[in-house]
Amino acid sequence: MKEMYETDLYGEKNPTWHEEDAPWKAGHIERMIKRNNLACDTICEVGCGTGEILLMLEKAFPAAILSGYEISPQAFGRAAQKETPRTKFHLKDLLSESDLHFDVVLAIDVIEHVEDYISFIKKLRTFGTFKIFHIPLDLSAQSILRAWPIAELRRNVGHIQFFFKQTALATLEDCGYTIVDHCYTASRLELPNQALSSRIMRLPRRMMFAANADFAVRLLGGYSLLVLAK
Numbered sequence: 001m002k003e004m005y006e007t008d009l010y011g012e013k014n015p016t017w018h019e020e021d022a023p024w025k026a027g028h029i030e031r032m033i034k035r036n037n038l039a040c041d042t043i044c045e046v047g048c049g050t051g052e053i054l055l056m057l058e059k060a061f062p063a064a065i066l067s068g069y070e071i072s073p074q075a076f077g078r079a080a081q082k083e084t085p086r087t088k089f090h091l092k093d094l095l096s097e098s099d100l101h102f103d104v105v106l107a108i109d110v111i112e113h114v115e116d117y118i119s120f121i122k123k124l125r126t127f128g129t130f131k132i133f134h135i136p137l138d139l140s141a142q143s144i145l146r147a148w149p150i151a152e153l154r155r156n157v158g159h160i161q162f163f164f165k166q167t168a169l170a171t172l173e174d175c176g177y178t179i180v181d182h183c184y185t186a187s188r189l190e191l192p193n194q195a196l197s198s199r200i201m202r203l204p205r206r207m208m209f210a211a212n213a214d215f216a217v218r219l220l221g222g223y224s225l226l227v228l229a230k
Helices: 009-013 019-035 052-060 073-080 117-127 141-146 148-157 165-174 196-200 202-211 213-220
Strands: 042-046 065-069 087-090 102-108 128-136 179-185 224-229
Touching (some): 009 073, 009 148, 019 052, 019 128, 019 224, 042 117, 052 065, 073 087, 117 128, 117 165, 128 165, 141 213, 165 213, 165 224, 202 213
Parallel strands (some): 042 102
Antiparallel strands (some): 179 224
């Protein structure tokens, strides 16, 4: 699936590169960093897309130096036009670099796209003191019963790994990480431009989540997992 990003295919299917989601994602990352009082003089994002999340975080952390790494020439071209004195972008695979270390490394909606995601997660450990992962929880009872939502995610946005909360956390732990903090993010409830089916499910998801969060996510889906690990 790597060729989907190194060619124009992903951009053709997703012409905005999900820039409209960046304020929502950056807000959750900012709260996670501040809630855990992390030092963040240097922040790196692997698979940074067009760079919007880092540019939002630049405003939230005015002393930070930020670096974005992206393998898609199309996404990098858009990001490079927005560089600032504190935020720089690189058309490189971060894992091929050496002697780099950051206070915080972000992998936001990335690991579900990676063929050898176990090796990717293990190699990422050395690049940062803390890592923040945002992982879509695509596996739920309703998504498996309906089948087509998972097929659409594979076809349109290149998801080839699928998780629910327990497998996501266990994967990170098996790769040598210590989980410091984690929380659900309501991706299908709060992100813009949701399909009609997602809008219809907002109320049931909210009501069930208020009663039993873990059960609601396993049954109805619609959430992602934000994880702080080291």
